[in-house]
Amino acid sequence: MAQEISDELVEVLACPRCRGRVNLSLNGAGLVCRACRLLYEIREGIPVMLVEEARNMDDHTAKISKYDSVQKARDARREIFQE
Ligand SMILES: [Zn+2]
Numbered sequence: 389m390a391q392e393i394s395d396e397l398v399e400v401l402a403c404p405r406c407r408g409r410v411n412l413s414l415n416g417a418g419l420v421c422r423a424c425r426l427l428y429e430i431r432e433g434i435p436v437m438l439v440e441e442a443r444n445m446d447d448h449t450a451k452i453s454k455y456d457s458v459q460k461a462r463d464a465r466r467e468i469f470q471e
Contacts, residue, residue, distance in 0.1 A: 392416060392433045403428075405439045420445065 398412050403421035410419040410428065419428045419435050426442035428435055436442075 392430050393435060397435070401435060401437060404437050418443070 393412070395412075398410065398419065401410050401419060402408065403410050403424055403426070405424050405426065406421065408421055408423045410421050412418075413420050413427060416430075418430055419437075420426070421428070421442075424439075424442075425445045426439065427445050428437050428442050430436070
């Protein structure tokens, strides 16, 4: 997915909850406040900077850490076989 908003716009935007900086998400679909763990969606090129509309990122993070532990277990097993 292409980046829908400019870096300049991201620079001037702030999280409405903590007034902190936001960053464009990896897939370009929204703006992320790491402090609040919220993702503000970009709809039709317009960032929706509303706490009520923001998505909580914790579910997503939980999936990533679960994957990490599975991967670590696999790597550990591989090491045992190599010795
Ligand atoms: Zn925030």
